[in-house]
Amino acid sequence: MTLAWNQDSVANWSMTEQSPCTIFKAQNVAEILEALATARMQGLSVIAHGAGHSYTDAALNTNGVIIDVTDMRRILSWDPEQGIMQVEPGVTLRDIVRVAPADGWWPAVTPSTADATIGGCVAMNVNGKNAWKYGSFGEHLLSLTMLLASGQMLALSPMNDPELFRAVVGSAGLLGIITSITLQLRRIPSGSVDVLVRPAASLSEILTIFQEEQSADYIEAWVDGFAGGRSLGRGIVTCAKYRDAGDGNSVQPQMFPVSDRLKEECARCIGKMGRPAVKSGVRIANSVLYWWSKWWGKKVIRQRSLFQSTYYPPAMFTGYRTLLPQGTETFQAFVPRSQAEVLFKEIIRCSQENHFMPLWCVIKQHRQEPFLLSYQVDGFSLEVNYQIVPQTAQRLRKMLWELMNLVIVAGGRFYLAKDSLLTNTLYRRSVGDATVETFLQLKQVYDPEMLFQSNLFRRVFQASLQ
Ligand SMILES: Cc1cc2nc3c(=O)[nH]c(=O)nc-3n(C[C@H](O)[C@H](O)[C@H](O)COP(=O)(O)OP(=O)(O)OC[C@H]3O[C@@H](n4cnc5c(N)ncnc54)[C@H](O)[C@@H]3O)c2cc1C
Incomplete structure (x- = not known):
């Protein structure tokens, strides 16, 4: 052979x-x-x-x-x-x-x-x-x-x-x-979930919502990395809960429909068109998203497919990767509960002050796991993604190394699948x-x-x- x-x-x-x-x-x-x-x-x-x-x-x-x-x-x-x-x-x-x-x-x-x-x-x-x-x-x-x-x-x-x-x-x-x-x-009782969407004006509110929604099956918070000052850390928390089996829904998740290729093509075009104005585009999109959710207030989206609420659509990755052809730097800090608010604020504030605007920020809650090279701690993680610009890449890394130090001193950890630093x-x-x-x-x-x-x-x- x-x-x-x-x-x-x-x-x-x-x-x-x-x-x-x-x-x-x-x-x-x-x-x-x-x-x-x-x-x-x-x-x-x-x-x-x-x-x-x-x-x-x-x-x-x-x-x-x-x-x-x-x-x-x-x-x-x-x-x-x-x-x-x-x-x-x-x-x-x-x-x-x-x-x-x-x-x-x-x-x-x-x-x-x-x-x-x-x-x-x-x-x-x-x-x-x-x-x-x-x-x-x-x-x-x-x-x-x-x-x-x-x-x-x-x-x-x-x-x-x-x-x-x-x-x-x-x-x-x-x-x-x-x-x-x-x-x-x-x-699982069914293949669909009800998704509760809650806007939050600050990091502290986001962390409080995590506490209030502990009965949910999945929780994730998106944070507007461009918002500063008193709005720093504003975002939207989504909490998904399985629907009861009795609601007549099939447990078969809805897969991506046939128009996937078309979606990918559209995402590629949008990605290319967005290249000259990545930061301003994301800044505007973030504000629209936040104020839209604020206007709606607490909202429940019923019967969302579990598949769609679990996995990002491939077209989104295509758009993202086309938009940022030089790649992205990811910084995901896993920190103890008591340190989360202070450290997350510092990570976002420091990024903004150094003009490294976080394009995509996500908070999740974690518990410690029993493995030798474990990275999760009892607390929260903040994942921040930055656009890489060759001229400033080294300065970005230097800033992130400094933030890493703060996280480590606070008892935090990093994830080998997402951390290159x-x-x-x-x-x-x-x-x-x-x-x-x-x-x-x-x-x-x-x-x-x-x-x-x-x-x-x-x-x-x-x-x-x-
Ligand atoms: C869009 C996106 C979203 C993501 N979201 C999350 C998330 O929410 N949570 C999260 O934890 N991760 C997330 N990840 C990271 C991803 O889930 C992990 O990196 C995962 O390991 C990728 O699996 P892979 O098959 O691509 O492995 P690869 O990236 O190909 O390999 C990862 C590691 O696994 C090893 N490996 C692979 N196969 C074997 C094998 N058969 N035997 C021994 N070692 C093996 C490789 O040597 C390598 O060290 C995300 C990644 C992307 C792209």
Whole structure:
């Protein structure tokens, strides 16, 4: 058997890094093994690659090998009574919600993109709009299989090897290649939700609404990053609640209709047209959105499809990426509850003062998770996205490093799937030396020749390169 391989270059989702590498597209475990052997023979390191939806360098391996597992896309088994599904790593969330909702099940935790692979979701231990209630993706795994650098296949579960399981979930593909995953899905009463939309005049009001709406199933707040002074931190909180099964709705989620391509084309055109006036356009759109919601007041949108309320439409990404061809810098700070208001204010204020206007800001609530490289804390996260302009990119990073320091001092953390700024020193300060040492010791045991490496590994875990 000879594997198809390609010399090419791969970009991260934020479009900030182009990485030349060799790409193997594996269809099965035998092909992964062959790719590992070839890489080893050539003295190259390897990292698994899913849908490439990480904003960062987690799935990049410059001058090394990436093994693309997106063709390993079979649902291996489905138990509609228990909601237990076993999948190959390249199966996406979209694939799962094509099957499970008809039987009344939905992924317990899901990011806002339907096209992330399940392997990628486990490897980054993703979180969703229900993170404060249901934790992270890894908390809903029953078991997984992982291929080690030695070629040995490990079967792991929270019961049979809790320490290794705790380390593998969220380990960014650095301990081995996940080849199958068994998930416990969550029972849902219906495929639609009622969405309560509440405008909030300040950050403090946003955080209060989170407290008041704890009975919701999903909560997320959008913040107007352009509003300053007394309006700083104004935004809109959306709280979604499952509708009762008795309302006659099918649990089958509404998928994207046929006109998707048309929507994407329109988004591309709008994105191109908007390029000369990104900041003023977003400023105006934000104000219109906020004042519109204020005018409506508290409003309930009934019977919204669960699918549409969970996942951003692909056309939106197309528009966003066309609008910002030089990419975006994301800063997502996870901070303890007591520090959230002060730190979030400081992040927005400091950005505005330095003329780095936050284009897109989102707040979510979280709880601590039990994994070794965990990033969620009991509290909240603020995600801020900035336009990258080459002339000011270094100044932006400098400002964000300073903000990172504040977050770390306050006991906050950062998420390896979205943060490109962490250095080894900052990462160690945020999660603690002991955590990093434990991880590196496990890597030494399970991958002694350091076969599995990525740009992220070299940036965050290898001190010598700082
Ligand atoms: C529009 C958008 C919205 C998002 N929203 C959220 C959100 O709300 N919450 C959130 O938590 N994240 C969010 N993300 C981030 C995204 O969910 C994660 O980065 C996820 O890991 C992407 O999965 P992927 O298949 O694209 O993995 P990739 O980006 O391809 O890979 C991610 C990591 O997983 C590893 N990996 C992939 N497959 C395997 C495997 N089989 N075995 C071992 N390691 C593997 C890779 O080596 C890499 O380290 C969002 C991303 C986008 C683009």
